[in-house]
Amino acid sequence: MKATSTKAVIRLNQKRRSPASTSIRRNAAGTARSTSRKPAGRQPQRLLRGLRGSLSVIISARNEARTLPPLLKQVMRLHPLEIIVVLNGCTDNSFQRTRLCPQAMIVHCPETAGHDVGRALGAKLSRGDILLFLDGDMVIPAPLLAGFASAVDGGVDVALNDLDHLLPPFGLSDDVTRCKLYLNAVLGRSDLGVSSMTAVPHALSRRALEVIGYRELMVPPKAQAISLMKQLRVEKAGTVNVFKQNRLRQGNTGAGNRVEQLIAGDHAEALLEVLAQRRMHSGESLQEQRRQLAAWRNGI
Template sequence: MSVIISARNEERTLPALLKQVQRLNPAEIIVVLNGCTDNSYGLARMFKQATVVHCPESAGHDVGRALGAKLSRGDILLFLDGDMVIPAPQLAVFAWAVDGGVDVALNDLDALLPSFALSDDVTRCKLYLNSVLGRSDLGVSSMTAVPHALSRRALERIGYRELTVPPKAQALSIIEHLRVEKAGKVNVIKHNRLRQGNTGAGNAMEQLIVGDHAEALLRVLMHRNASGIISAKNLQEQRRQLAAWRNGV
């Protein structure tokens, strides 16, 4: 197993997370530091097993995950963020799922979120993309959220570059008939670190994630058009469904 951790200024949580990761006894730990100005680099270097990739300028968490995936050698890739400490047993569930044949093991957050009418735009985007892909059973489960894990087969099939846009990578996984399932249930909402860029309606992070889902939907439409799946009747039905989702009914 390769554990890939993306972090930016996480000196308060990164050491404790690394200790939990070590309990999993992975083959390798790859820490990608994005534009850190604190002591995250020095603390990460104290863990001899960790390969530390230092990007002086912030490239973003998703780019960090793609870079870590490219450098990885494991058959199982577990993706984490450095801003929250998750106990090893909860992390192991995702690795076990992949070891058992799952290609994309996602975090199940359905029980933690409000009804559709009260949901934010990001949640609605996740629900809608999964619905369009015929996987409403996935609910809001998304490669946008951690923890999640991939098989080596999934990485080779979709390509590490696609991980820079997680919803698109998820869409490609389903299009390629990979086995995508919910695995563990980790409350990352409770532990998510609040920053200036991820709080408030229409914040920068929300806009980024919504844009990622628009890109994913475009890829789905391109695939269906090339496969001859799209027809005028299908487009009309999709517009009707979109209107219903937008109106919260």
């Protein structure tokens, strides 16, 4: 399991708006500019009107000063209860840019903790009935995000991004895609295809978080395996093409890159959890379960 010794320093932006109709904000150059409030009749239409539960949006980011402001603008259109932004190992001005969002609670990790650890930390701090997880490098339109929150509000426990029709057939797929397909098949949910908690956006119900445990979110495939074994309601909730927006970095490009190895290891940990749970409930030997894994692998 991934672990970090980083101590998160929580900084809550507590800027108060002026009661006057016009507020003053300083830009990067230090010049004051006037920003008039929009008349009540011109407020943007609420996308999640009638939502029964409260929404917590959790964003994990590392050096995303360019994309965080427009992403936060889209998130604000959902009128969430809270926005938790976990900044891990940022060396740019992501912190300063995020502070411009009056609703953002900033969790500052001076050292790199990783996206998955950031999501687990954000989940632990959250208060909402619905938890929507995003990455800071992807600006996703609010109407697409609303579908995941609505699915959970309608009774889904784990709402996943459906990427099946955006990927090639199994024979032409990369190792990460095959790991996702294999895990879902082992768990009897081939209908989920490549849908995975490894990918964003995805959303959880408060019930799912309590069943899975926030610590397990540090290993997304394991959290998904637990959710399926615990009979939570796991469904595809919409399609967001994250491939077009995924920021290319040194660690996530090329065959066998660091991120690919990390995800493959996470899936191995998830499979070990599946084996452990089945051995505990069925009394099967480890050797018998290894035969089952080989049969599943050959059957895909």
